Amino acid sequence: xxxxxxxxxxxxxxxxxxxxxxxxxxxxxxxxxxxxxxxxxxxxxxxxxxxxxxxxxxxxxxxxxxxxxxxxxxxxxxxxxxxxxxxxxxxxxxxxxxxxxxxxxxxxxxxxxxxxxxxxxxxxxxxxxxxxxxxxxxxxxxxxxxxxxxxxxxxxxxxxxxxxxxxxxxxxxxxxxxxxxxxxxxxxxxxxxxxxxxxxxxxxxxxxxxxxxxxxxxxxxxxxxxxxxxxxxxxxxxxxxxxxxxxxxxxxxxxxxxxxxxxxxxxxxxxxxx
Amino acid sequence: xxxxxxxxxxxxxxxxxxxxxxxxxxxxxxxxxxxxxxxxxxxxxxxxxxxxxxxxxxxxxxxxxxxxxxxxxxxxxxxxxxxxxxxxxxxxxxxxxxxxxxxxxxxxxxxxxxxxxxxxxxxxxxxxxxxxxxxxxxxxxxxxxxxxxxxxxxxxxxxxxxxxxxxxxxxxxxxxxxxxxxxxxxxxxxxxxxxxxxxxxxxxxxxxxxxxxxxxxxxxxxxxxxxxxxxxxxxxxxxxxxxxxxxxxxxxxxxxxxxxxxxxxxxxxxxxxxxxxxxxx
Numbered sequence: 001x002x003x004x005x006x007x008x009x010x011x012x013x014x015x016x017x018x019x020x021x022x023x024x025x026x027x028x029x030x031x032x033x034x035x036x037x038x039x040x041x042x043x044x045x046x047x048x049x050x051x052x053x054x055x056x057x058x059x060x061x062x063x064x065x066x067x068x069x070x071x072x073x074x075x076x077x078x079x080x081x082x083x084x085x086x087x088x089x090x091x092x093x094x095x096x097x098x099x100x101x102x103x104x105x106x107x108x109x110x111x112x113x114x115x116x117x118x119x120x121x122x123x124x125x126x127x128x129x130x131x132x133x134x135x136x137x138x139x140x141x142x143x144x145x146x147x148x149x150x151x152x153x154x155x156x157x158x159x160x161x162x163x164x165x166x167x168x169x170x171x172x173x174x175x176x177x178x179x180x181x182x183x184x185x186x187x188x189x190x191x192x193x194x195x196x197x198x199x200x201x202x203x204x205x206x207x208x209x210x211x212x213x214x215x216x217x218x219x220x221x222x223x224x225x226x227x228x229x230x231x232x233x234x235x236x237x238x239x240x241x242x243x244x245x246x247x248x249x250x251x252x253x254x255x256x257x258x259x260x261x262x263x264x265x266x267x268x269x270x271x272x273x274x
Numbered sequence: 275x276x277x278x279x280x281x282x283x284x285x286x287x288x289x290x291x292x293x294x295x296x297x298x299x300x301x302x303x304x305x306x307x308x309x310x311x312x313x314x315x316x317x318x319x320x321x322x323x324x325x326x327x328x329x330x331x332x333x334x335x336x337x338x339x340x341x342x343x344x345x346x347x348x349x350x351x352x353x354x355x356x357x358x359x360x361x362x363x364x365x366x367x368x369x370x371x372x373x374x375x376x377x378x379x380x381x382x383x384x385x386x387x388x389x390x391x392x393x394x395x396x397x398x399x400x401x402x403x404x405x406x407x408x409x410x411x412x413x414x415x416x417x418x419x420x421x422x423x424x425x426x427x428x429x430x431x432x433x434x435x436x437x438x439x440x441x442x443x444x445x446x447x448x449x450x451x452x453x454x455x456x457x458x459x460x461x462x463x464x465x466x467x468x469x470x471x472x473x474x475x476x477x478x479x480x481x482x483x484x485x486x487x488x489x490x491x492x493x494x495x496x497x498x499x500x501x502x503x504x505x506x507x508x509x510x511x512x513x514x515x516x517x518x519x520x521x522x523x524x525x526x527x528x529x530x531x532x533x534x535x536x537x538x539x540x541x542x543x544x545x546x547x548x549x550x551x552x553x554x555x
Contacts, residue, residue: 058453076456088454092472092552101468105459149458159457 002070003031004189005055005157010064011214012050024050026214028064034156037183037190039200041247042210043255048193051215052161055191056082068157078106081150085162087142089134095121095145096130102153120148123182140171147179151186158183160192164199176202197251201225201243202235209250219250320534327531330524338528346505347513348532350421354509355489358428362485366436367478373437374444388438391431396494403427404498419501424509427495432488436481443477475551483544487537 010028013021024047032038042048053059054066057076066073068080081102089098099117108116121130124144134142143163150158164172176199183190194200200207201223209218223243225234234240328335339348372378373385391399403426407417417423447470455469493511500507502516510533517526 053453056453056457058456076459078459080457082454082457084450084454086448086450088448088450090451090455090469090472101455101460102458105464146454153459 004034004036004069005030005032005191006065006067006070007031007055008065010051010054010061010066012047012054012059013062023214025054025061025216027216030208030217030220032189032191035187035189037180037192037203037205039192039194039204039207040210041194041197041200041207041251042215043212043251044195046210046212046254047215048195048210049161051210052082052159052191052193055157056080056159058082078102078153079155080157080159081153081155083143083146083150083158083160083163085165087134087139087146089142089145089149091134094131094133095126095137095148098134098145099149099152102149106153116152117148120152121145123151123185124148125178138171139167140175143167143175144178147182151182151188156189158188158190160190162193162195165194165196172199179203197244197247198235201240201247207247209247209254212254218254221246221250323527323530323534326524326527328528334524335528335531338525339532341525343504343508344510344513344517344525344529347508347510348529348536350424350506350508351490351510351533352536354421354425354428355486357425358432358489359482359486361429362432362436363478363482366433366481366485367440367474369433370437370440370444374441388434392434396431396492397497399430400427400495400498403430403495407499418499419503419507421507423499424496424507427499428489428492431492431495432485435485435488436478439477439481439484440474443474447473472551476548479544479548479551483541486540490533490536 007028007030010025010030011023012025013023016022028051040048040051050059054061055068055073057073057080060074090101093101096114096117099120100113103113103116118127118130121127121144124147126141126144126148129137129141129145132141134145137145147163164175167175179190180203182188192200192203194203204223207221207223209221210216211218221243225237225239225243327338330338338344369388373381373388394402403423404418406413407415407423407426409416409418411417417426451473452465452469455465460468491511492509493515496509497512497515500509500512502508502512504513508516510529514526514529514533517523517529
């Protein structure tokens with residue numbers, strides 16, 4: 001069976017100002033099965049976001065091949081959706097009109113668009129907020145709108161770039177549960193980037209750990225926690241702790257390498273090893 | 275467990291009441307200073323012009339601005355300024371775009387040159403244009419004593435407005451928004467029209483308004499190249515100067531008032547368009 005997403009020998013280098021090159025990713029081999037929830041963790045600056053941009057078709061790989069359903073990715077397309085850390089909502093459009101944006105590209109009629117958009121706002125728990133502008137919504141609500149916008153045109157793949165990193169802990173926890181609920185309901189293939197180990201273990205069916213500079217896949221850890229039920233405190237279970245420790249150990253050396261390589265330590269995206 | 279005792283005379287912070295001087299004290303000082311300054315520098319002189327221009331009553335005011343030469347000067351000024359504002363809207367945005375999004379050798383120098391029309395005394399700009407496009411033009415293009423010459427002079431002095439208002443907005447523009455639109459199936463043209471343009475329009479309009487109001491008031495750069503041929507190339511500001519020279523201050527004030535009203539109307543119209551745009555993005 002062809003995997004939903006398949007990366008073979010994918011590498012990406014960027015030209016550096018003043019000559020030379022910066023290798024962000026190198027030799028990435030990764031297969032994601034249909035309907036899988038894959039989490040990618042790695043130290044800051046390891047090229048996690050670049051990896052997502054590549055799958056999303058927003059940038060092209062320098063080497064290797066990326067395929068969705070066996071067909072090579074040549075640019076952004078409506079079979080994939082991207083959810084960004086800073087929401088990237090369009091501030092002059094209401095929540096409903098934000099969700100409609102992708103449907104406009106698909107060429108649906110106005111009434112049909114509004115109906116689908118309404119359904120998806122309902123899916124993320126935002127019924128009654130259709131006419132609010134992004135600046136009238138909290139961070140968590142904005143990200144819900146962004147998720148609804150990504151799901152509305154029914155892509156097979158959902159690519160999420162640290163979508164909950166800018167949210168407070170409670171909002172993050174509840175959105176994680178809602179995301180798992182939506183994933184179970186819609187059966188999308190999800191690739192989720194994060195630098196939080198807890199988040200990775202809680203969400204992922206598998207967790208891919210990237211090395212630092214250049215980013216390579218160090219190991220893909222299977223997370224066998226069964227279904228996460230919001231009513232049970234999965235995070236306190238010994239199994240969770242064991243998985244968490246495993247990912248933590250895989251990451252520890254990489255974070256230290258990353259910190260040695262970093263000239264001024266990036267404060268924005270430190271790994272929470274605590 | 276230790277508890278920190280609050281001193282008895284501590285202000286009741288818990289109640290949420292403000293302490294220290296009331297907030298309006300500083301505001302009143304600020305508003306007062308700003309108002310006095312604005313009045314002395316802008317409002318009172320403007321009021322004096324308005325008063326002078328309309329002192330003889332509306333009929334006299336109308337007669338003063340509809341004398342054939344005044345009317346021709348006003349008409350030329352408004353049409354040339356509108357044309358210049360429109361060209362600036364397009365070209366200024368394009369230049370800002372190129373300066374922000376593209377990289378090419380000499381970019382820094384061009385970025386620096388944009389401000390030159392601001393730095394140069396406008397009469398010097400007029401002199402430069404006369405040397406270049408005058409009767410014995412080294413380029414073989416003579417715009418002296420033509421309306422095209424007026425437009426070129428106005429373009430020169432108003433160039434920076436749109437560029438410098440659009441440029442910072444373009445620099446600050448959230449690139450993720452464009453990436454999001456691309457991932458949602460929007461092509462480059464759709465992204466420009468539906469994502470970038472709505473972000474830029476307020477700045478573009480603000481720059482255009484500045485360019486227009488500056489253009490209708492322009493004197494120095496046009497006075498040399500236009501040759502001030504009444505009914506043909508004389509702009510309003512030069513006409514006003516002529517009226518003052520011939521001791522006709524009432525007519526000068528009336529024409530000034532007309533320019534003032536035109537500027538206000540244009541600024542108001544631009545603001546209305548901007549408001550409308552922000553509701554119907």
